[in-house]
Amino acid sequence: GQNIDQPTEMTATEGAIVQINCTYQTSGFNGLFWYQQHAGEAPTFLSYNVLDGLEEKGRFSSFLSRSKGYSYLLLKELQMKDSASYLCAVRDSNYQLIWGAGTKLIIKP
Amino acid sequence: DVKVTQSSRYLVKRTGEKVFLECVQDMDHENMFWYRQDPGLGLRLIYFSYDVKMKEKGDIPEGYSVSREKKERFSLILESASTNQTSMYLCASSLELAGVYEQYFGPGTRLTVT
Numbered sequence: 001g002q003n004i005d006q007p008t009e010m011t012a013t014e015g016a017i018v019q020i021n022c023t024y025q026t027s028g029f030n031g032l033f034w035y036q037q038h039a040g041e042a043p044t045f046l047s048y049n050v051l052d053g054l055e056e057k058g059r060f061s062s063f064l065s066r067s068k069g070y071s072y073l074l075l076k077e078l079q080m081k082d083s084a085s086y087l088c089a090v091r092d093s094n095y096q097l098i099w100g101a102g103t104k105l106i107i108k109p
Numbered sequence: 110d111v112k113v114t115q116s117s118r119y120l121v122k123r124t125g126e127k128v129f130l131e132c133v134q135d136m137d138h139e140n141m142f143w144y145r146q147d148p149g150l151g152l153r154l155i156y157f158s159y160d161v162k163m164k165e166k167g168d169i170p171e172g173y174s175v176s177r178e179k180k181e182r183f184s185l186i187l188e189s190a191s192t193n194q195t196s197m198y199l200c201a202s203s204l205e206l207a208g209v210y211e212q213y214f215g216p217g218t219r220l221t222v223t
Binding site for chain 1 (some may be wrong): 215
């Protein structure tokens with residue numbers, strides 16, 4: 001079966017750095033997405049990785065290792081507004097997204 | 110900006126009622142999707158459509174049907190609502206299924222079936 005694993009909840013301090021991990025087992029691989037979802041709102045796109053390595057976008061970076069079935073989202077200089085759920089999704093061989101259950105990130109002052 | 114809108118933010122329906130959820134996107138996207146989101150679970154695909162009048166079943170199509178008569182509009186129909194269909198329903202659209210093209214989501218409809 002297809003499976004995406006990510007921690008249920010993480011807590012971090014404002015101004016710090018946090019790394020949210022995602023491991024996957026899917027039928028094929030055609031890219032990995034990270035989305036942010038604030039409570040009661042729609043998911044919004046953060047990043048896309050299809051090749052191994054690090055993609056940097058301002059305070060957010062995403063890393064992919066296809067051989068290990070592993071990705072992480074790195075958030076730097078955390079702000080209170082970063083409190084949200086972070087969803088990992090893998091595009092499988094049928095070009096459909098398989099979603100993790102999301103990681104709820106709590107930022108404390 | 111891509112905009113995906115959904116007809117209602119909150120709906121309360123009774124068991125056995127027919128329920129229509131509508132989704133409209135304004136960016137001429139080919140692909141549209143319906144998901145449900147439940148606590149502790151990832152988004153689960155109900156149906157998707159890659160063109161007008163075309164539809165494909167997702168992972169959990171049972172109890173649902175869809176309609177896409179116009180490119181910008183994708184409707185989800187619950188023929189006879191049941192309590193286990195109480196959920197958050199999210200519509201999304203994308204320009205392409207492959208490549209860097211992400212899915213854009215609507216605000217969601219929280220459906221309660223009593």
